Each structure stands twice: as C-alpha cells, then as structure tokens.
Amino acid sequence: MIVEGLLTTVKDDGSPHVAPMGPVVNQSLTQWTLRPFQTSTTFQALRHYPFGIFHVVDDVLPVARAALGIEHAFAFEPHETGGFILPDACRWFRLEVIDWNTDDPRSEARARVHSSATLRDFWGWNRAKHAVLEAAIIGTRKHLIPAVELARGIEQLRSPVEKTGGARELQAWAEICEHLELPALAIKAGT
Numbered sequence: 001m002i003v004e005g006l007l008t009t010v011k012d013d014g015s016p017h018v019a020p021m022g023p024v025v026n027q028s029l030t031q032w033t034l035r036p037f038q039t040s041t042t043f044q045a046l047r048h049y050p051f052g053i054f055h056v057v058d059d060v061l062p063v064a065r066a067a068l069g070i071e072h073a074f075a076f077e078p079h080e081t082g083g084f085i086l087p088d089a090c091r092w093f094r095l096e097v098i099d100w101n102t103d104d105p106r107s108e109a110r111a112r113v114h115s116s117a118t119l120r121d122f123w124g125w126n127r128a129k130h131a132v133l134e135a136a137i138i139g140t141r142k143h144l145i146p147a148v149e150l151a152r153g154i155e156q157l158r159s160p161v162e163k164t165g166g167a168r169e170l171q172a173w174a175e176i177c178e179h180l181e182l183p184a185l186a187i188k189a190g191t
Contacts, residue, residue, distance in 0.1 A: 001024070001026070001027065001116060001131035002020060002022045002023065002024055002025070003022065003023060003025050003029075003056070004020070004021075004022045004063070004133060005022075005054055005055050005056050005057055005063075005089075006018055006020060006021065006054075006055045006056070006057055006062065006063060006066060006086060006089070006142060007020075007021035007034070007042060007052050007054050007055070007082040007087070008021075008029045008044035008052060008053045008076070008083060009041075009042055009046055009051075009052045009082070009083075010045055010048075010049045010051070010082065010083060011044075011045050011048075011139070011187055012039065012044075012045075012048055014124060016046050016074070016076050016084040017041050017042065017145075018062075018066050018072075018074055018086070019036075019040070019065045019066055019189040020063050020067045020136075021034060021035075021036070021042070021054065022035070023035065023054060023111075024152050026112055028111045029113070029116075030056070030091065030112075030113065031110075032093070032095055032110070032112070032113065033108050033109065033110055033111070034046070034052070034095070034097070034108070034109040034111055035106050035107065035108055035109070036106070036107060036109065037105055037106050037107070038102060038105055038106075038107050039083070039105070043107060046097050046109060047080070047100075050096055050097040050098075051082055051083050051094065051095065051096050051097070052083065052094075052095050052097075053079060053083045053084060053085055053086075053092050053093065053094050053095070054092065054093045054095055054109075054112070055085075055086045055089035055090075055091070055092045056089060056090045056091040056122065057086070057088070057089050057090060057093070058090055058122055058123040058124060058125065058129075059088065059116075059130075059133045059168055060129040060133055060136075060168065060169060061171055061172040061175075062074065062088075062171055063133060063136065063167075063171070063175055064132055064133070064135070064139075065175065067136040067137065067139065067140050068101040068136060068139050068140065070177065070178050070179060074086060075087055075088060077117040078169065079094060080089060080136050081094070081114070081115075087119065088163050089119055090118070090120055090121065090122040090123075091117065091118045091119060091122070092116060092119070093109035093115075093116040094113070094114045094115045094116065095110055095112065095114065096112060096114050096172070097109040097110070097111050098111060098112055099178070100166040102164075102173075106183055117144065124162045125142055125163065126165075127159050127163065127164045128161045128164040128165035128166070128169040129169060130160070131158075131159075131160040131161050131164075131169075132157075132161060132172045132173055132176065134157055135153075135154050135157045135161075135173065136172075136176055136177045137152060138153045138154060138157075139154075139176055139180050142180060150180065150182075150183055151180075153180060154176070154180065156176065158173075161173045
C-alpha cells in the first residue's frame with residue numbers, strides 16, 4: 001500500500017527539506033520503502049544523513065505546493081534526535097534508511113521506524129483533496145505529457161474540487177492551474 005504525505009530531510013547545510021512522498025508501507029506501518037529519484041534533493045539528503053520524518057497530513061495545499069516546487073511557508077520543530085517535524089501534521093514517523101537499492105533511477109530505500117507520534121486527529125480527505133493530489137501529480141509530469149493531454153487530465157479532475165472543495169482545496173487548484181499555465185478553469189465552491 002502507498003500512503004501519501006510529506007517527508008522532511010536534512011540537507012548538507014543542516015537546513016530542512018520538504019518533499020511529497022508516497023512510501024510503500026505495510027498495514028501496520030512497520031515496514032517502509034521510500035522511493036526518491038536519484039536526481040532529487042531528497043535522495044541526496046538521505047544519502048548524506050539516513051534519517052527522515054514522514055508526516056501524515058490532511059491539508060492538500062502544502063502537498064500540492066511541494067510537488068510543484070511552489071514556495072510554502074512551512075513551520076518546523078526540531079526533533080530531539082535530529083530532523084524536523086511539521087507541527088501542522090496529524091502524525092509523524094521518524095525513519096532510518098537501513099538499505100538502498102539504486103539499480104534504477106527511482107531508488108528504493110528500506111527504512112525502519114525509530115519513533116512516531118500523533119499530533120492531532122486526522123480530519124480526513126474528501127474527493128476534492130484526492131483530485132487536487134492527482135492534479136499535482138499530473139503537474140509534476142508537465143515535461144512528459146503533451147499540453148492537450150495535460151489540460152484534459154486536469155479538466156477531468158475539476159468537478160470533484162468544485163463539488164466538495166473548501167478554501168484550501170480551491171486555493172491549491174488555482175495554484176496548480178496557474179503553475180501549469182492553464183486557463184483559469186474557474187470553479188465555484190460548494191455547488
């Protein structure tokens with residue numbers, strides 16, 4: 001199973017790095033496989049310092065922004081043994097990479113949980129959050145997908161955002177469309 005969220009790592013200069021991540025996990029969340037591309041900052045950070053903190057979140061706006069490289073003002077709290085916690089997350093898991101497979105451009109890093117905590121209840125996801133997440137993923141493939149196909153894929157996701165989105169989902173949607181240089185695809189909330 002893949003769980004979507006945000007991973008914080010520590011860059012060479014000691015500063016935090018945030019990236020969306022969809023690790024493969026087992027049902028009990030005791031087995032983790034991170035899959036960063038070898039060209040990514042996340043890969044470089046984990047190779048330098050093999051710890052990261054995975055965050056379960058219920059706000060899709062920072063996930064979409066991180067995926068597309070749109071600036072977001074993350075708040076960070078230092079973890080007592082290293083790394084950075086996102087205090088707005090619902091839950092976090094401090095992971096240690098214990099084994100690498102770098103045979104493919106998308107590496108696999110097996111990790112174990114060192115510690116975890118629940119910060120607050122998970123509010124949940126609705127159709128709009130899922131649609132925004134999918135739109136952000138499509139957006140990361142902008143350089144691989146013909147413009148007409150990209151626009152069609154985004155347009156197909158508009159209805160769930162329009163029907164079930166709140167302010168954060170609508171903001172994320174607008175930013176994705178702007179980032180992808182798509183026409184406004186204006187939507188109204190709660191129709």
